[in-house]
Amino acid sequence: xxDAVVIAGAGQAAAQAVISLRHGGYGGDIILAGEEPYLxxxxxxxxxxxxxxxxxxxxLHLRPGQFYEDNHVDVRLGVRVESIDRGxxxxxxxxxxxxxxxxxxxxxxxxxxxxxxxxxxxxxxYLRTIDxxxxxxxxxxxxxxxxxxxxxxxxxxxxxxxxTAGLEVTVVEIADRVMARAVAPPISHFYLQAxxxxxxxxxxxxxxxxxxxxxxxxxxxxxxxxxxxxDLVVVGVGILPTTQLAEMAGLECNxxxxxxxxxxxxxxxxxxxxxxxxxxxxxxxxxLRLESVHNATEQGRTAALHILGRAEPYAQIPWFWxxxxxxxxxxxxxxxxxxxxxxxxxxxxxxFAAFYFAGERLISVHAINSPREFxxxxxxxADGARLDPGAVADTAVPFRTLAESARSA
Numbered sequence: 014x015x016d017a018v019v020i021a022g023a024g025q026a027a028a029q030a031v032i033s034l035r036h037g038g039y040g041g042d043i044i045l046a047g048e049e050p051y052l053x054x055x056x057x058x059x060x061x062x063x064x065x066x067x068x069x070x071x072x073l074h075l076r077p078g079q080f081y082e083d084n085h086v087d088v089r090l091g092v093r094v095e096s097i098d099r100g101x102x103x104x105x106x107x108x109x110x111x112x113x114x115x116x117x118x119x120x121x122x123x124x125x126x127x128x129x130x131x132x133x134x135x136x137x138x139y140l141r142t143i144d145x146x147x148x149x150x151x152x153x154x155x156x157x158x159x160x161x162x163x164x165x166x167x168x169x170x171x172x173x174x175x176x177t178a179g180l181e182v183t184v185v186e187i188a189d190r191v192m193a194r195a196v197a198p199p200i201s202h203f204y205l206q207a208x209x210x211x212x213x214x215x216x217x218x219x220x221x222x223x224x225x226x227x228x229x230x231x232x233x234x235x236x237x238x239x240x241x242x243x244d245l246v247v248v249g250v251g252i253l254p255t256t257q258l259a260e261m262a263g264l265e266c267n268x269x270x271x272x273x274x275x276x277x278x279x280x281x282x283x284x285x286x287x288x289x290x291x292x293x294x295x296x297x298x299x300x301l302r303l304e305s306v307h308n309a310t311e312q313g314r315t316a317a318l319h320i321l322g323r324a325e326p327y328a329q330i331p332w333f334w335x336x337x338x339x340x341x342x343x344x345x346x347x348x349x350x351x352x353x354x355x356x357x358x359x360x361x362x363x364x365f366a367a368f369y370f371a372g373e374r375l376i377s378v379h380a381i382n383s384p385r386e387f388x389x390x391x392x393x394x395a396d397g398a399r400l401d402p403g404a405v406a407d408t409a410v411p412f413r414t415l416a417e418s419a420r421s422a
Contacts, residue, residue: 016041016114017087018320019104021094021258023047024056025306026287027119028075029313035084037321041114044087046094046106051143052078057306059146060170060249061336065178066150070143097262099280115282115320118259118270119313122252122288122304127162131224136231137246140167152245155179160233160243162221164191166335168249169204172213173337183214183241185221185233196379197348197367203360203381207340216241252304254289267291269302274326276316284319286312295328296395297347305333330395332387339363343387346377346394355406357386366390368406373399375419389416396420 018034020027023045031043047053054073062068071077081088092107103110124139126132138149149171152159159175161168164186176182184191190201191208205215220236224246233241254269265271265279269291276284276292287309291302308331315327332345340363348354351369358365366386369377375398378390389412393400398419404410 016102016112017044018042018115018117019094019106019111019113020045020117020119021104022117022119022121022287022289023049023051023053023088023090024119024121024287025053025075025309026121026313026316027117028053029310030117030119030286030317031081031084031086032076033314033317034320035086037317037323039317039321042087043085044089044106044111044113045081046089046092048091048093049142049144050091052076052081052088052090054143055306056141057334059143060140060167061174063143064140064146064149064153064171065174073143094258097258097283099262099283102282113282115284117313117316118278118283118285118289119287119309120255120258120285120289123255124248125251125253127221127248127250129221129223131226131231132248134224134226134231136244137224137248139248140171141252149245149247153178153180156181157244158230158242159183160185160231160241160246161249162246163249163251164188164215164217165194165249165251166192168247169208169337170335171247171249172208173211176208176212177338182212183216183243184208185216185219185235185241187218187220189218191215191217195344195348196342197354197369199356199360200342200367200379200381204337204340207338211338252288254291254302256289259285259289274328275319275324276312276327277319284316286316292327294331295326296330301331301347303331305331307332330391332391339382341382341384343380343384344377345387345391346375348377348379351376353402355402357406357412358383358408368400368402370400370402373401375400386412389413392416393419 053075095105124141159180159182161184172182223234231243256266259270270285272285272290288304335342348369353370364382366380366383380387400419
């Protein structure tokens with residue numbers, strides 16, 4: 014009889030690990046422990062359609078409850094794995110000791126907080142969970158004043174939903190442009206204009222030093238000396254890997270839980286998958302930690318397959334997306350270290366793409382309402398394809414023709 018596979022966490026990576034284990038023929042016990050009172054669910058819609066009230070809770074679930082019953086998965090919600098005893102190969106879950114044969118850490122990530130006075134006031138919200146969204150929705154009323162701290166993906170997605178719902182929205186961003194860590198200046202400028210056109214106000218190169226109650230609302234003090242009045246605040250300044258459990262167990266951690274290409278940690282009986290893991294990517298030639306559905310899904314699968322005795326290394330090109338208004342931003346590869354960036358198409362058309370090159374090697378693409386360029390580029394990036402940046406910028410030549418030429422070279 015097998016000792017159980019215990020999965021700490023109940024997100025995308027955890028759900029995929031369960032699916033892959035059972036579909037792969039694993040007949041032993043599976044225990045899935047999650048801190049939230051919900052079955053594993055999708056997080057991306059939280060700042061988009063779920064926040065807007067366009068998606069019901071049940072549609073967020075990655076699998077319905079019946080799936081876990083039919084596959085004899087011991088789902089324990091509202092509890093967490095509190096500690097690991099590697100010598101005895103046991104974990105403490107909600108105060109109860111359980112043996113494991115293999116352990117998968119799918120602990121995910123948690124929000125980065127703004128270290129300013131007043132950040133814990135009840136009108137100040139962070140967005141990471143279903144309950145976080147429900148707290149924000151309670152204040153989503155037309156005419157109310159919302160200040161979003163952070164001009165990254167989540168902050169801008171919240172701003173788009175809120176201004177569409179009739180709120181007065183101001184985005185405060187410490188950098189000199191939005192999404193500065195992720196996209197090139199032309200894309201930042203395009204999204205800034207799109208939000209401004211929808212009625213969102215921006216305070217760039219501005220930080221917040223304090224938040225205080227002011228009547229029924231709030232007053233935010235800015236680094237510029239100005240004050241911003243608000244009825245509610247949503248903070249979106251990034252997330253951090255949840256590694257405390259791994260650190261307490263003595264596992265190697267460095268910007269996440271360090272794993273190999275099979276998602277094994279420094280203990281061969283313990284795996285880590287998803288936002289919490291730092292993995293090697295041979296296609297990119299570097300280690301990295303990714304915060305994406307694709308990464309969590311594929312790492313959950315990789316860990317499960319290795320447990321099943323199928324060693325399939327995880328080596329894929331990362332990809333991401335963001336929905337704001339009618340604009341779908343799809344990103345493939347990592348643009349860090351690019352030497353050249355060219356635009357294909359006109360931003361005014363609301364359908365264009367930015368291509369990032371290291372020399373003539375395509376390393377990343379950011380496509381706005383351009384699914385064809387995105388899909389073709391994912392394969393080109395994985396292949397290490399070389400293209401002439403000037404030719405890519407020339408829309409007179411179909412991109413599929415350029416892609417086919419690069420693949421046959």
